[in-house]
Amino acid sequence: MNKFIFSDCTSVDAALSQMTGEAVVKAGGVDVLDRMKNGVIEPAKLVNITNIPSLRGIHETETGVRLGALVTLAELGDHPLLQSQYTVLADAAGHAATPQIRNAATLGGNLMQKVHCWYYRSADFACLRKGHDMCFAYDGLNQYHAIFDTNVCPSVAPSSTAVALSALNASVELTSAKGKRLVPVREFYIKPDDKHPTMETVIAPDELLTAVLIPKPAAGTRSAYQKYGEKSSYDWAIADAGVVLEMQGDVCRKAAIVLGAASPTPRLAVDAAALLVGKPITEETARAAGLAAMQGATPLSMNGYKVQLFPVAIYRTILLAAGKMDRDPSAAG
Ligand SMILES: Cc1cc2nc3c(=O)[nH]c(=O)nc-3n(C[C@H](O)[C@H](O)[C@H](O)COP(=O)(O)OP(=O)(O)OC[C@H]3O[C@@H](n4cnc5c(N)ncnc54)[C@H](O)[C@@H]3O)c2cc1C
Ligand code: SF4
Structure with missing residues (x-):
């Protein structure tokens, strides 16, 4: 790890005044110190914000x-x-x-x-996302990579x-x-x-x-999140889903479904959520929404399994949000 100045700040104004040049903000430090220890970044200064009440x-x-x-x-x-x-x-x-x-x-x-990609998080790979000119994931190990928005950096x-x-x-x-x-x-x-x-x-x-x-959530709002991974803990998701349902009695009035680990940004599954609106939440409607969320997926050479995993993550999270299923014992975390 490189030598760096540690600037400990106790107010927002003090932190803002220190955020110049190559300074990097440090909060809990889990992500930033990981990347420093791996030699991916070598900031001249860390601006510590953890002591700002x-x-x-x-x-x-x-x-x-x-x-x-x-x-x-x-x-x-x-x-x-x-x-x-x-x-x-x-x-x-x-x-x-x-x-x-x-x-x-x-x-x-x-x-x-920062985004998840083992090439990005290794100092040995100078990839597009780090300002260089190629992506190593397309022809490399891409089993944990994106299945949507895969055209530049999956x-x-x-x-x-x-x-x-x-x-x-x-x-x-x-x-x-x-x-x-x-x-x-x-x-x-x-x-x-x-x-x-x-x-x-x-x-x-x-x-x-x-x-x-x-x-503030509207009356009748219910929500849930579930994460699926290779390990039951100590790992990021391979597929995760957040669901918010606005219910009136048995009928869904409004829905939002968001996927993590599917794209380089959190993915709002708009068409899938629209399928729930105006209907009761049942196993059938939840499964249909899960499948619809995969429309347009462009999996890479090693992550086609995500196209099968996400619909399961989504329909089980919809049913959990609606109070029609318990938390999935096979979910991670
Ligand atoms: C084994 C393992 C498993 C993990 N599993 C998960 C998981 O399942 N889900 C998940 O979400 N995460 C997971 N993580 C990631 C972990 O949760 C994040 O690294 C952590 O939340 C980062 O928070 P931090 O406060 O430590 O951020 P830091 O490391 O301090 O900062 C992270 C980045 O944010 C910037 N930053 C921090 N605070 C601010 C601010 N207030 N304003 C502007 N910039 C800021 C920093 O400059 C840095 O670039 C996992 C990590 C590990 C090691
Ligand atoms: S997917 Fe490619 S461009 Fe994106 S961070 Fe990984 S190696 Fe870099």
Whole structure:
């Protein structure tokens, strides 16, 4: 690991003033230190934000809930209000990684963690996403890679909380010396294209993610998240799904289905969700939505199994959200 300056900040203003040149923000440090230890990045300065009190806390507001960027995954998973009214988020945070990681990892860092691809996370591969000119995944080991939006960089969106927050239509608050702006989570992530292969989010280099705002759920809202992986813990998802249903009696009035580990960004399955609207949630409607979510998939040479796995993850999560199935014992986390 390279030598670096450690700039410990106790206010947002102090952190913003330190975010110059090659400085990198450090929250829980799980992702950033991993990449430093692997020699993927060698920042001259780390701006430590973990001692900024104003970035902590889960607050219920008139319009919903405000989560500070430093709230840990463990705090999200254990919070009674989130468990009862924003279940998809408590489920996603509470089943991510391991208990030790959930105690250190922050919401802001989880949303900002870099994409998942073992070539990207190794210093030995100078790939397109790191500003070079080729992708190693197409002809390489691509069993964990994307099955949608695979044309430029088929890495996958790794953040469990991004899946949940996208399903809840939450927004992130971004703060710079010029002020604050709100960006819907659904517009926060950038799909890699030929012009911008290295950009992952719309955050500017002088901005800090300071909070997440989730709107109050409409009456009758129920939600759930499930993650499927190779291991039951200590791993990212191979396929995960977040589902939010607005129910009126037995009938679904509105639905959102979001997939993680399917594309380089969290994937909103709009057509699949539309199939649920106006109908009761049954095994049949849930299975139909799961299959519809795979329309347009372009799997790579080694990940065709995901096209079979996702429909199962989706239909079981829809039934869990509707209260028609228990949590799947074969789900991870
Ligand atoms: C074995 C293992 C299993 C895992 N499984 C899962 C899983 O199932 N689901 C999942 O979602 N994650 C999983 N993770 C990833 C882990 O949850 C993330 O690495 C962690 O949440 C990152 O949070 P952090 O606070 O440590 O971020 P850091 O490492 O401190 O930062 C991550 C990135 O975000 C930037 N950053 C951090 N905070 C801010 C901010 N407030 N504003 C602007 N930029 C910021 C940093 O500069 C850095 O680039 C796993 C990790 C491991 C090691
Ligand atoms: S999938 Fe993306 S991150 Fe992975 S090697 Fe290809 S360009 Fe790099």
